[in-house]
Amino acid sequence: MIRVVVADDHPIVRSGIVGLLSSADDIEVVGEASDGVEAVALATQLAPDVVLMDLRMPGLGGAEATAQLAAARPDVRVLILTTYESDENILTAIEAGASGYLLKAAPQEEILAGLRSVARGEVALAPSIAALLVNRMREPAKVTLSDRETQVLALVAEGNSNRKIAAALFVSEATVKTHLIHVFEKLDVKDRTRAVTKAMELGLLPRSR
Amino acid sequence: MIRVVVADDHPIVRSGIVGLLSSADDIEVVGEASDGVEAVALATQLAPDVVLMDLRMPGLGGAEATAQLAAARPDVRVLILTTYESDENILTAIEAGASGYLLKAAPQEEILAGLRSVARGEVALAPSIAALLVNRMREPAKVTLSDRETQVLALVAEGNSNRKIAAALFVSEATVKTHLIHVFEKLDVKDRTRAVTKAMELGLLPRSR
DNA sequence: AGGTCCATCAACCGATCGGTTGATGCGAGG
DNA sequence: CCTCGCATCAACCGATCGGTTGATGGACCT
Numbered sequence: 001m002i003r004v005v006v007a008d009d010h011p012i013v014r015s016g017i018v019g020l021l022s023s024a025d026d027i028e029v030v031g032e033a034s035d036g037v038e039a040v041a042l043a044t045q046l047a048p049d050v051v052l053m054d055l056r057m058p059g060l061g062g063a064e065a066t067a068q069l070a071a072a073r074p075d076v077r078v079l080i081l082t083t084y085e086s087d088e089n090i091l092t093a094i095e096a097g098a099s100g101y102l103l104k105a106a107p108q109e110e111i112l113a114g115l116r117s118v119a120r121g122e123v124a125l126a127p128s129i130a131a132l133l134v135n136r137m138r139e140p141a142k143v144t145l146s147d148r149e150t151q152v153l154a155l156v157a158e159g160n161s162n163r164k165i166a167a168a169l170f171v172s173e174a175t176v177k178t179h180l181i182h183v184f185e186k187l188d189v190k191d192r193t194r195a196v197t198k199a200m201e202l203g204l205l206p207r208s209r
Numbered sequence: 210m211i212r213v214v215v216a217d218d219h220p221i222v223r224s225g226i227v228g229l230l231s232s233a234d235d236i237e238v239v240g241e242a243s244d245g246v247e248a249v250a251l252a253t254q255l256a257p258d259v260v261l262m263d264l265r266m267p268g269l270g271g272a273e274a275t276a277q278l279a280a281a282r283p284d285v286r287v288l289i290l291t292t293y294e295s296d297e298n299i300l301t302a303i304e305a306g307a308s309g310y311l312l313k314a315a316p317q318e319e320i321l322a323g324l325r326s327v328a329r330g331e332v333a334l335a336p337s338i339a340a341l342l343v344n345r346m347r348e349p350a351k352v353t354l355s356d357r358e359t360q361v362l363a364l365v366a367e368g369n370s371n372r373k374i375a376a377a378l379f380v381s382e383a384t385v386k387t388h389l390i391h392v393f394e395k396l397d398v399k400d401r402t403r404a405v406t407k408a409m410e411l412g413l414l415p416r417s418r
Numbered sequence: 419a420g421g422t423c424c425a426t427c428a429a430c431c432g433a434t435c436g437g438t439t440g441a442t443g444c445g446a447g448g
Numbered sequence: 449c450c451t452c453g454c455a456t457c458a459a460c461c462g463a464t465c466g467g468t469t470g471a472t473g474g475a476c477c478t
Contacts, residue, residue, distance in 0.1 A: 010313045016225020104219045159403025174427050193402045194368025383457050
């Protein structure tokens with residue numbers, strides 16, 4: 001019998017999950033949580049075989065909750081179940097200790113199969129997530145900008161000229177230009193506009209709003 | 210007895226919804242659809258009182274399906290049920306004829322109450338959605354860019370110079386500059402970079418990825 | 419010690435941008 | 449018919465950008 005805690009902030013979704021698991025002879029739902037904090041507390045107390053965890057929850061999200069569980073209860077496995085393939089969060093969740101990552105869009109049999117794999121100590125990845133992981137492994141080293149470079153670029157994104165940026169940061173225009181040249185090199189771009197859009201794509205600049 | 214068709218592309222979510230509705234004495238689920246096309250076909254055939262419609266579905270989305278249903282079956286009411294408050298789609302869905310818009314995060318009693326309101330011919334809006342609508346009514350007229358302006362700006366966002374854009378679009382550089390001047394006026398910005406970021410914020414340019 | 423990264427700065431110059439002023443023509447709607 | 453929005457184009461000019469070449473100094477690591 002696989003003992004499971006279900007964590008999802010949407011009551012209607014949680015009831016769908018619980019309904020599915022309860023219909024399986026070898027699975028018992030021993031607890032339900034509506035956020036990360038509750039999930040960690042419940043799983044620590046009840047020591048289920050698997051926590052079925054939504055990735056996006058208010059307050060403590062699924063990835064952070066997974067990390068906390070890994071520390072408090074390394075014997076409890078976590079299967080992430082989420083709506084979208086958001087590749088920004090996949091590595092985070094897996095690095096945090098999750099044993100699997102499935103999509104809510106998956107057929108119900110596939111979710112049950114994934115859960116059973118994870119309970120057996122295996123890894124369960126939706127095929128599309130596995131493909132994203134493989135692609136990620138092939139990517140070049142992650143680009144980083146210095147704090148000052150990021151600061152200058154953010155002001156560029158707001159439409160400021162080099163002269164205005166220099167005044168705002170109490171440096172010379174030459175300094176601003178030098179930072180920008182460095183940014184262009186790191187991002188492999190040729191102009192400020194593309195530098196801004198690429199930095200946003202890479203998550204190096206916030207996409208305001 | 211309120212007869213309902215449920216349309217959601219996630220099997221696990223759909224079973225949660227169906228489970229909730231089936232537990233109510235006055236509600237009968239007469240059909241389930243996993244996309245917009247299926248929802249329209251089922252509702253046209255079965256003529257339920259209400260279609261409970263997910264907003265984001267592959268192929269024909271909830272808003273388009275609602276519009277088609279309004280044309281084919283004006284007697285059938287639509288209650289949109291979705292994950293996020295995405296204000297880009299609210300007006301679209303309501304303009305298309307939806308009688309309500311609720312969040313999946315809502316307590317189950319609230320979803321049932323909303324469904325009953327809609328079945329009675331009333332409007333059911335989650336409080337947060339009502340607030341968004343009120344704010345929307347207060348906003349200044351929406352900025353729009355012509356197709357050509359949008360095209361030029363998208364190429365700017367990719368780091369192309371005016372000269373390159375002119376070559377790509379088979380026009381002169383003067384034409385490109387004129388389009389950009391117009392874009393700057395409409396968006397009330399002073400340079401191309403800010404034009405790009407502001408257009409993205411306003412949803413006039415896609416935020417690639 | 420040396421090397422790397424980061425922050426700062428200068429001068430010069432060609433390329434590009436943005437503004438200005440003017441123009442034409444087309445299509446849609448009243 | 450007129451008006452409006454859109455697309456197209458030119459020339460000129462000042463402002464700004466981006467590249468180049470060089471430099472200093474500090475912090476951190478080996």
